[in-house]
Amino acid sequence: MKTKTVLITGASSGIGKAFAELFAKLGYRVILASRNEEKLKELARQLQNHYNVSTIAIPVDLAQSNGAVLLHERLNDQDIKIDVLINNAGIGSFGLLHEQDVRSELEMLQLNVQSLSHLMMLFLPDMVKRGSGRILNMGSTTSFYACPLSANYSASKAFVLSLTESVANELQGTGVTVTALCPGATGTEFFRSAKMDGQKVADPKALMNPETVAKIGYKALMSGKTYVVPGFQNWLLTQAPRLFPRRFVTKITRGVLEQKL
Numbered sequence: 001m002k003t004k005t006v007l008i009t010g011a012s013s014g015i016g017k018a019f020a021e022l023f024a025k026l027g028y029r030v031i032l033a034s035r036n037e038e039k040l041k042e043l044a045r046q047l048q049n050h051y052n053v054s055t056i057a058i059p060v061d062l063a064q065s066n067g068a069v070l071l072h073e074r075l076n077d078q079d080i081k082i083d084v085l086i087n088n089a090g091i092g093s094f095g096l097l098h099e100q101d102v103r104s105e106l107e108m109l110q111l112n113v114q115s116l117s118h119l120m121m122l123f124l125p126d127m128v129k130r131g132s133g134r135i136l137n138m139g140s141t142t143s144f145y146a147c148p149l150s151a152n153y154s155a156s157k158a159f160v161l162s163l164t165e166s167v168a169n170e171l172q173g174t175g176v177t178v179t180a181l182c183p184g185a186t187g188t189e190f191f192r193s194a195k196m197d198g199q200k201v202a203d204p205k206a207l208m209n210p211e212t213v214a215k216i217g218y219k220a221l222m223s224g225k226t227y228v229v230p231g232f233q234n235w236l237l238t239q240a241p242r243l244f245p246r247r248f249v250t251k252i253t254r255g256v257l258e259q260k261l
């Protein structure tokens with residue numbers, strides 16, 4: 001049987017790294033993409049040694065507007081076809097929007113929104129032509145409600161869920177599926193890089209582990225689900241806007257984010 005190929009963005013740490021391990025264990029050829037070349041190469045070596053699979057490390061900055069094209073071109077040049085795209089790379093930010101560094105916020109939107117959508121648009125035509133392919137887009141529980149103090153971030157994740165639901169519908173009957181994985185707080189580098197590690201929401205005791213999140217995402221992806229929220233408590237949270245007035249939910253999410261450890 002032909003070896004399948006998975007492309008994972010944001011593979012150097014956290015949930016992306018857990019996906020890389022999972023796919024390597026299953027015998028996939030694994031393509032790892034993010035900025036940190038050294039970390040990617042080290043992970044590529046480890047996966048090759050442990051699972052005897054072929055790996056490729058591609059350093060790329062997806063917060064730049066040409067990042068998605070460069071990554072796609074690099075794979076095209078080597079005639080590599082992607083069977084599974086894990087559109088995972090993303091960052092967060094914390095604080096009042098009017099006090100944020102504008103450039104950093106725009107880079108976050110480029111990464112979480114534009115590059116994610118751009119990669120889908122670059123890889124989908126070939127998948128549809130071949131009549132097979134799977135895409136996983138990284139959403140969040142914040143895809144379902146507004147989050148003051150993380151305004152652009154939560155809006156970026158709402159975009160991911162909406163995009164995924166629309167495209168999943170468009171793809172019916174093509175053999176290609178797209179799934180949004182919407183985790184709650186997970187134990188990765190995310191909170192440290194978003195400068196949220198002093199907040200209660202980042203309490204290590206309450207975090208899911210990235211391997212569990214990746215496993216749940218993988219199952220949903222392979223069964224062609226449109227979205228999945230890992231964990232019952234997280235799922236309950238995502239139902240809040242259906243049960244309570246939106247303004248009330250927004251007030252509560254702000255209260256939760258403001259709590260310090």
Ligand SMILES: NC(=O)c1ccc[n+]([C@@H]2O[C@H](COP(=O)([O-])OP(=O)(O)OC[C@H]3O[C@@H](n4cnc5c(N)ncnc54)[C@H](OP(=O)(O)O)[C@@H]3O)[C@@H](O)[C@H]2O)c1
Nearest residue numbers: 010012013014015034035036062063090185186188189190
């Ligand atoms: N952790 C959570 O609580 C949580 C909850 C819901 C959703 N998520 C989502 O899960 C995804 C993965 O995050 P994580 O929790 O695993 O955090 P993480 O450990 O910080 O991983 C983020 C990954 O994205 C990569 N990345 C960051 N900036 C990049 C850029 N400009 N270009 C290319 N790659 C870049 C990082 O690698 P380099 O530094 O090497 O570039 C890293 O591999 C994100 O989309 C995040 O929004 C996380």
